[in-house]
Amino acid sequence: xxxxxxxxxxxxxxxxxxxxxxxxxxxxxxxxxxxxxxxxxxxxxxxxxxxxxxxxxxxxxxxxxxxxxxxxxxxxxxxxxxxxxxxxxxxxxxxxxxxxxxxxxxxxxxx
Numbered sequence: 001x002x003x004x005x006x007x008x009x010x011x012x013x014x015x016x017x018x019x020x021x022x023x024x025x026x027x028x029x030x031x032x033x034x035x036x037x038x039x040x041x042x043x044x045x046x047x048x049x050x051x052x053x054x055x056x057x058x059x060x061x062x063x064x065x066x067x068x069x070x071x072x073x074x075x076x077x078x079x080x081x082x083x084x085x086x087x088x089x090x091x092x093x094x095x096x097x098x099x100x101x102x103x104x105x106x107x108x109x110x111x
Contacts, residue, residue, distance in 0.1 A: 003098065005090015007073070009083045012038055023084070037075070037082045040066065065103075067096065078103040 001009050001022050008023030012034035019034035048063035065078030074085040074092055078099040085095055 003090060003094055005086045005088070006095065007084045007086055008033070009081070010034065011081050014038065014080060025084070033075075033082060033084070037077045038080075040068075041077055041080075065099065067092065 006023065008021055008025045008030070010019055010021030010023075010030060010033070012019040019030055021030040021033070025033065044066045045063050051058060052062075065076065067074060067076040069087065069092065072087055074087055074095075076083045076085065076092070076095055076099060078096075081099060081103050083095055083099065085092060
């Protein structure tokens with residue numbers, strides 16, 4: 001939350017029944033964000049595993065996270081941690097570096 005442009009950040013349970021967050025969203029938005037992040041993470045991991053089974057050296061396995069960048073906002077997810085970024089006020093590179101350096105890569109095995 002301390003980096004420029006971060007609107008909200010949080011963590012969700014892989015079972016989909018719990019989440020925590022800080023920032024500019026209400027509880028219902030945080031619940032929907034955690035559901036979206038979990039569902040998208042499951043799909044991304046499945047696609048990386050399928051591609052990895054036919055292309056072992058393509059560099060996508062093991063997937064640590066994903067990001068979707070729109071005109072104004074970006075969603076970044078690594079493991080079970082999410083971040084919503086205002087593109088005009090912050091740096092996606094800074095967010096991804098912080099997440100890569102601080103989110104445990106071993107927790108991806110739960111997805």
